[in-house]
Amino acid sequence: MADTTESATSADEGRSPRAGNRVIHVVVGHGLRTYFLNTVRSVRTSAPGDQILVVDNASPDHQLRKDLARIARGDPKMNLLLRDSNSLVNGKVGGLYDAYRDAFDIALKDGFDYVHLVQGDMQVLWWDDDVLARAAEIFAANPLCVNICTCLLPNDRAFDGGLDQETGETPRFRNFGLSDLGLYDLDRWRQLGMHFDNDELEHGARYLSQGFSVICHPWPTDAQIPWPAVVRNGVQQGQEVTLTRPFLLKPITKSGIEQLKARNWTWMEDVCIPWGWTCLTPMWTTDVNADYVANRRNEVARRGLRNSLPRWERRGLDDNSWRLVLVSQHRPSLWRLLVVVPAREIMKRLKGKVRTSSNG
Numbered sequence: 001m002a003d004t005t006e007s008a009t010s011a012d013e014g015r016s017p018r019a020g021n022r023v024i025h026v027v028v029g030h031g032l033r034t035y036f037l038n039t040v041r042s043v044r045t046s047a048p049g050d051q052i053l054v055v056d057n058a059s060p061d062h063q064l065r066k067d068l069a070r071i072a073r074g075d076p077k078m079n080l081l082l083r084d085s086n087s088l089v090n091g092k093v094g095g096l097y098d099a100y101r102d103a104f105d106i107a108l109k110d111g112f113d114y115v116h117l118v119q120g121d122m123q124v125l126w127w128d129d130d131v132l133a134r135a136a137e138i139f140a141a142n143p144l145c146v147n148i149c150t151c152l153l154p155n156d157r158a159f160d161g162g163l164d165q166e167t168g169e170t171p172r173f174r175n176f177g178l179s180d181l182g183l184y185d186l187d188r189w190r191q192l193g194m195h196f197d198n199d200e201l202e203h204g205a206r207y208l209s210q211g212f213s214v215i216c217h218p219w220p221t222d223a224q225i226p227w228p229a230v231v232r233n234g235v236q237q238g239q240e241v242t243l244t245r246p247f248l249l250k251p252i253t254k255s256g257i258e259q260l261k262a263r264n265w266t267w268m269e270d271v272c273i274p275w276g277w278t279c280l281t282p283m284w285t286t287d288v289n290a291d292y293v294a295n296r297r298n299e300v301a302r303r304g305l306r307n308s309l310p311r312w313e314r315r316g317l318d319d320n321s322w323r324l325v326l327v328s329q330h331r332p333s334l335w336r337l338l339v340v341v342p343a344r345e346i347m348k349r350l351k352g353k354v355r356t357s358s359n360g
Helices: 033-046 062-073 096-109 129-141 186-191 200-209 254-262 290-303 322-327 334-359
Strands: 023-029 051-057 078-083 114-119 122-124 147-149 182-185 214-216 222-224 230-232 235-237 278-281 311-313
Touching: 023 033, 023 096, 033 051, 033 062, 033 114, 033 122, 051 062, 051 096, 062 078, 078 096, 096 114, 096 186, 114 122, 129 147, 129 182, 182 186, 290 334
Parallel strands: 023 051, 023 114, 051 078, 147 214
Antiparallel strands: 114 182, 122 222, 147 182, 230 235, 278 311
């Protein structure tokens, strides 16, 4: 395990006095200061009585690490682990799973019942005791479920083949027996000898083959920042959204939480509202790419052109007019959306025609 260079308190201090169902919220991030700090603040605001462990996975941004240390010093329920290395064994996520293993070792050692795991480009929109109570029922009914997804999913997942959605059943992941996010039953994790590999596809497929399942919580609490900047191979791609409101996404109101609990399923687009900026919806949790374009074509075939074209999500703007949309922060960038992606699509089609002519 890497050195713990900053710690606000021991994990035993400041815990909820409840005898059971103790949860530790774990935030793991690398760089992306605005997003990372937004995640940490959203956890503390949503679950002020719970313990939080923040793991900075060797961020090169020294100011970010100073900011995290400052927050930890003022929060008796927060522990901070500043890791000193981020292996690039996985080009997509670096040493993310090293950080996960460190966090789970701490949670297990300190006797928590559950880990609620989020990454530093996400926001916890709400949290209460009902989340754990409902999760406990799901775990009890599914002995080979160790991991419940608490993340809102974009509605493109309805037709991308990634979910099993049988009538009357809570959806579950079709291709993963263990995922990278959500709520984990630590007692079951320990008893079954679970562990993360260095690639989600690897441990996801391995545990799936053993009969494990990742079930989606009917009342999701977390949202990935749509159209985010990302870090790949240790390099940041894209610009972060500039924070102009208390959070990047509007927290769900009390009445909104009651409505969410009255349903058995909620898509990301139903409740995820960029606050002070605007983005395309249906939303996407990566940059605009060929998959997004293909999904829009599939939607046109399913629902018709009028109901399928993306639109600007502007509910989080103070002035909900189109004038303000034009001058707001956009995700994805208008240049990429209107110029780069269409140009790539045209070139792809031209190359296909050239290959067809050559083969003919």
